[in-house]
Amino acid sequence: MTRRITRACRLLVVTLTAAVLQATPAPAADSPPDGxxxxxxxxxxxxxxxxxxxxxxxxxxxxxxxxxxxxxxxxxxxxxxxxxxxxxxxxxxxxxxxxxxxxxxxxxxxxxxxxxxxxxxxxxxxxxxxxxxxxxxxxxxxxxxxxxxxxxxxxxxxxxxxxxxxxxxxxxxxxxxxxxxxxxxxxxSVRAAAHTGAVVALGDSITDGWQSTTDLNRRWPDYLARRLQRTDNAVKGVANEGIAGNKVLADGAGLSALNRLDRDVLSQPGVRTVFLFEGVNDIKAHTGVTAQELIDGYREIVDRVHEAGKCVVGATVAPFKGWPEWDPAAEAVRQEVNQFIRNSGEFDAVTDFDRILRSPYDHERMLPSFDGGDHIHPNDKGMQAMADAVDLGSLDCTSRR
The missing domain is CATH 2.60.120 (Jelly Rolls)
Structure with a gap:
């Protein structure tokens, strides 16, 4: 489901040696360095x-x-x-x-x-x-x-x-x-090999890693980073910009995705692609947010990412039946939003986390073997399945020129 780059870019033991530190001037605050x-x-x-x-x-x-x-x-x-x-x-x-x-x-x-x-x-x-x-x-x-x-x-x-x-x-x-x-x-940040880029995961508590094992780096972006290091893909850097409870449209648990996009994502050096995986908190909060309002929020993020000369991969909203805030009305919004993500053509590529995580016997519910126990957050196995589902080629804008 990859789209053409012309549209996408439109709109230390480490060898930190024990030598004496030789400092060079830093850029002004808020100015991203090379790297x-x-x-x-x-x-x-x-x-x-x-x-x-x-x-x-x-x-x-x-x-x-x-x-x-x-x-x-x-x-x-x-x-x-x-x-x-x-x-x-x-x-x-x-x-x-x-x-x-x-x-x-x-x-x-x-x-x-x-x-x-x-x-x-x-x-x-x-x-x-x-x-x-x-x-x-x-x-x-x-x-x-x-x-x-x-x-x-x-x-x-x-x-x-x-x-x-x-x-x-x-x-x-x-x-x-x-x-x-x-x-x-x-x-x-670091000065990496020539032509190396990065992907930023913009998300909520699932991206932040809740229900993954503490201290073992088993959030889905961690698994993705390990996959990327083993390939010849030019995208090697991975930044996890998830916040538990975060929403696309409204501030609350952190500024909304719309309001923190510039600082948390677009300001980072070397970013080639933004991976957008948010929306479940907007849906399950029952604040009256409609599918169309959430879709409009996605479109604004896509436009701003494209205007910055970067690509954006959209991920479908994962199933959460069994979570206390789930009900048929919220599920209907999720289904409509996911249809937009899959079929609108607004994103440069799509990763279908819904299909990866859902039970084949109940598409509204997470597969039990992936469920971290609360029916909304994947466990380590689910996190790895998510990372494995990402088309690595979709993360590299230059590969589609």
Whole structure:
């Protein structure tokens, strides 16, 4: 169901060497660097900040490359936040890092960065290579943070926190508080091989990974990233921009897909394709949203992605009969929306998650062997089946020119 590209583009053990850091100036805040995103997450307000706190965050990268850069976000802050010490290394086990890999990051040549309310900042490139599928650890310290904190609540990954600045330590001895969220960090990029691109998954809790196994990277975008690394596809980077409870049309659990598209998706470096898999929360909330309103939301996203010169793959809304908010009226909207996704020709390609996940005996219900237990979120096996269903060729715009 692939469409022509003319329409689509219309509208570190890592070898983060122990050499002395040679910083180069970073671009202005909010200006994406050259390169390709290798990990990303969607930002939201997740509580109130605390001063003199350290966060050691574990993230699993996708594409290999050099000169990693991180993006720190104060998108939901109401005042500036200062990061006076930021390090990146490779996870050994728990909060402990592989010896010799923990290195300090700089920002426009400085060891500290102050990010205004509503803004983001990129670090300078950190010389060295980062292999694909690395367990990267970013440690940050905020000396005087206060007010709303920006981060990602449901990480499905154990990270660590401490009092005071322990960012330079490779030992995990002082990082004794475990946390299940990422704080301030929302992207990691690298300079990848020539012509390498990335795909961003824009979604809700299914994309975010709820009901997948914590710490094992078994969200469907993780399985997709592993598939891509084993092929000669030019798209290697994968960023997971899912938010649990997120909707296409209305703010609530994070800004709506429409309202966060620019920041979470189009601003990321190297993005070639957007993979849109949202809608079930709009449908099951029973707020009066019609199929036509949801279709109009999809069309707006498609147009904006195309205007940015990127492709968009649409995924059908998965079955959720058995979830407490399911009823025949919601099912009728889902069926109408899915018919549009499959047959309208608006998307550059379609992945039919509905057909992959549904029971052959009841098309309104998820296949029991894929069901994580609540009848709406797939388990690890279901997540893998979703990733396996994606036509990898549909993710590479250049392959259809």
């Amino acid at each position: 390709v995103i290798t990990w990303g997450t969607s930002a939201d307000r997740i509580g109130d900040a605390a001063a003199d706190r350290g966060y050691r965050m574990v993230v699993h990268t996708s594409v290999a490359g050099r000169d990693l850069r991180i993006r720190l976000s104060n998108a939901f802050g109401d005042r500036p936040v200062t990061f006076d010490s930021v390090y990146a290394g490779i996870q050994q086990e728990g909060a402990e890092l592989v010896r010799g890999t923990n290195r300090q990051l700089t920002f426009d040549g400085s060891r500290s960065a102050t990010v205004p309310a509503g803004a983001t900042v990129y670090s300078d490139p950190l010389p060295g290579k980062l292999p694909a599928q690395s367990d990267l650890v970013v440690s940050i310290h905020t000396p005087d943070a206060a007010g709303p904190i920006t981060g990602h609540w449901m990480a499905m990954q154990t990270s660590y926190a401490t009092e005071g600045d322990r960012t330079a330590e490779e030992s995990g001895a002082h990082w004794t508080d475990t946390i299940g969220s990422w704080f301030y960090l929302d992207a990691v």
